[in-house]
Amino acid sequence: MTLPDTTSAPDIANAGSPASLPATVGVLGGGRMGAGIAHAFLLAGARVHVVERDAAAAGQARERVETALARSVERGTKIPDADFLTTGDDADAFAEAGLVIEAVPEDRDLKLDALARIEGAVRGDAVVASNTSSISIDALAASLGRPERFLGLHFFNPVPASALVEVVTGSATLPGVVSAATNWVEAIGKTAVVVRDAPGFASSRLGVALGLEAIRMLEEGVASAHDIDTAMELGYRHPMGPLRTTDIVGLDVRLGIAEELERAFGARFTPPALLRELVAQGHLGRKTGRGFYEWSE
Template sequence: MTTIKKIGIIGAGQMGSGIAQVCAQAGYDVVLSDISDAVLEKALANIGRNYDRQIQKGKLEEAEKTAALGRITTGTDLSVFGESDLVIEAATENEALKRDLLKKLVPHLKPEALIATNTSSISITRLAAATDRPAKFMGMHFMNPVPVMQLVELIRGIATDEPTFNAIKELTLAIGKTAAVAEDFPAFIVNRILLPMINEAVYTLYEGVGGVEAIDTALKLGANHPMGPLELADFIGLDTCLAVMQVLYEGLADSKYRPCPLLVKYVEAGWIGKKYGRGFYDYSQTPPVPTR
């Protein structure tokens, strides 16, 4: 079984930087890559702030923060992954983009290196086919925000071998996460259940059954959810929600997964959630105000 000591991560956004944070804190050497130094600098600053919050809560020592940050190196070229034992792809949820990245990645890897994808919905088997090592490829779907959420879905492709699965499962436990094993069906377990619920909440809004606040209040108090489905959609990103629903709709050919037209309209308008300032809520105001 491959011994994982050095982990490469493609993508320094919210997911990639979160994965880098937990891996470095668990003692692994991490190489984080993205398209620009500015993005990487922002990611490192965010990781540092997250460590600071842990220090304030008494969960981390200053020396541990310094050591963890010292284990993270960065680069804008895929050649930085030459010594990585595992590379985790955490790019945008777009299959064509991911396949292209994976094809460009493999020439830089050592023969025994493993690859994992953080996709939330796309076929592991199809993505694996874009590489030269489908047996050493699998899904490792972290939840957002990575430092807080305990779950990692582990998904084998049709060709994933047992040593690869065991190595990734061992890593998952070593970074303090809990593994849930899912089969390679569209959206796996969490999003197969969660995103249709969010999509139905958008339909409920679209059809005028309730307003944004009423829908979120009803689910928070009526189903004891910590966050309403429309607020959660904004947090996830409406573009990501739409992408997952499209994967479900196309992959399972069932009309119950048809993305709500209102969700499509919001994405077309660029109103794609909290990190962009506007989604089902307008975040330019405090507290945020419903947009419908």
């Protein structure tokens, strides 16, 4: 892969071609999702700054991204030079970024703090995005000084294998920002769907509804986890059943989204007791080795 020239600042007004990318992209939060997002933009030729809460967490974030890049090399993908990636704990590193994405855990207060930290560091023409999977973009935008340059970019886990990004528009988001974000999604080799700000957007609302019902069926002894998933995979051609998907997403993540949707829509999104029990026991899915399935390295 030949890397594009990344020396010029992004021009949102002219971000009309799939090749357009900000020269520098920032990611606040270097966990599984943040590292995956950083990996995607690095492969597309952007310089990426990943900022974490402290130096130790920043080092772990760098290790995650470098591991993902190494896997790309194993698959024959050419990757950028090492200096295209920087990590640290100072949000001032975002000063030259044209796009900064927060990728902290799905907690409203954490995200509000992260977005305030970002907006205090970026230049006035930068686009700020949240990777939230369920929290209202307008609710997050209410605390920002430039809500017109803010939107949701909902990536899916695992980011390298996922083809989709939801572009979530707030009521104040400028059309040019939506257009630029859509082009950027295409530039990193993914497909964008544009949705209006609503609880759970499109994917989380539908995916969680299916997942919660599958958990209730398991709880009631209707069928085993394997047979419930197989029914959806073979009967409806889902690439993966709802319980295995929940394990990959993370039971804690699914619980947080369900609680957010329950506040918005009521009892139809009330989390099943089994989900709460597994999360309380620390069985969060693939990342902990056990959820609805047993996982091994």
